[in-house]
Amino acid sequence: MSVPYSFIVLTHNEELHLRRFLESVADLNAPVFVIDSGSTDATLGIAQEFGVQVLYNTFINHPQQWDFALKTCPVQTPWVIGLDADQVVTPELKQRLLSFKDQDFAGVNGIYFNRKNFFKGRWIKHGGYYPFYLLKMFRYGIGYSDTTEKMDHRFVVPGKTEIWKDGHILEENLKENHISFWIDKHNRYSDLVAQQEVERMQSGAEFAEHPTPWGSPNERKAWFKKIWFKLPRYLRPTLYFTQRMIFQLGVLDGRTGIIFHFLQGFWFRLIVDVKIDELLKQQKHGDQTK
Template sequence: MNKAFSFIIISFNEEIHLPRLLASIATLNARVCLLDSGSTDDTLKIAADYGVETAYHPFENHPKQWDYALKHFKINTPWTIGLDADQIVSPELLELLKDFKDEDFAHVNGIYFNRKNVFKGRWLKYGGYYPFYLLKMFRTGKGSSDTSENMDHRFMVPEPTIIWKNGHIIEENLKENEISFWIAKHNRYSDLVADEEIERMQALRMQSEKPEFFGSPNQRKAWFKKIWWDLPRYWRPFFYFIYRFIFKLGILDGKNGVIFHFLQGFWFRLVVDIKIEEKLKQGGVKHYVHGE
């Protein structure tokens, strides 16, 4: 059994994805724990076939689900790796993990992997989607889930951290090949984001990460989000889409890439802004301080 690290995965009806992920890490001989939120397909059977330890917890949002997972599973290896079921470990990352020794990283608390995002079979190389660094590996007991957001999930650790630029995880949600699934999913997400932003207007919710442009990838994302929240609603989806499509060359990602950048960069964020206005008119916020 691998003595350096263990894996934690969260799942819900992931029979289409889980075999792919588990096969990609099988040769590492590491402990794998899976937190499921009530799958009705063969997810748990597949996990059992691979010898995966499983537990159940009802789903509220991704950050809270990860928070429960980190606290529930008693990891006894010095490092923990957290992966979503629709991600796989690339051959390059697999080699880095095979060679990993705790003593070589005594000064480090966390390691960022580099994500390759695939939509409808197309790797999104542009539009700000690559390189894209995610903190996925961290010292056990040092890492936590950032529950200050409703939708976007990230792990947090005290600095120092490092980046494995060639340590790729490949993320491809095959369910999203059906566009109606993608739209329904992001319609649900838009409610979470709208509620979250209204709470930020009331100063009921604060960022956990320190916003720094020249900081870690997490701190840099926090800096951009701080700018985003100060931009005028309805205009900011337009600005963001132009930034991704033109300045970050999203137009070069081909037909499926263009569809993704339009839906994720413009449509989704416009729906969020519309829902914020609707919720405010319904009295969702008592003290509105966002410029209206």
């Protein structure tokens, strides 16, 4: 019986991660598609070694790259699993996938995986980072990439979803062991997030999924984002960091974890707020010169 799902993974200079990912799913014997955006390291050689199909697309942002992948990959299975190159499938999750049968999930269009995130070799267990559910598996042709986002890519499916709490994907970007890489990456991300919020602020655009505190993980995230947008800039990073450190017990993650929560929960959000103000001032000055 053929495997009812295919994997898609995005790459750009992922020689540190791609072999690790492909080895974690090799026993599943599922089709794997790699969408590369111009790797110059050993990424493509590793993909060739494992016999996976590689497609190329110029990278604009993650949501658009996933949109290209879902519309272009010659997927022949009823389900697709979209993962990042720095993620791996754990043995427990692999067992769930080995026993997965399409007919057992009639009426279900998407499945959330539970993620464990690592920073500098440490599992970030607190501060709202675990459990952390990501919609990663969905019916092909039904799930899609939310291209209204610029940075924070997510898949969207209409209809019923299911959450797999046991079995995990592990996420650890080894490049981020060098803090300069993490800072440079998140500085670029802050540009996109600031642009996104200014556009949403001015257009009043709605979320792709209905924001509600009682819905799916994606719907709850949309609800939190809606609240976030209403909070005063510069105050909200402090509130968020306090929530993660105190109320969500981020302090229990130790020194490395506290550094992560500070950088991701405060520094990054503060930089976004600064850039939002810069964009608004640029627009104001531009209107005045017309």
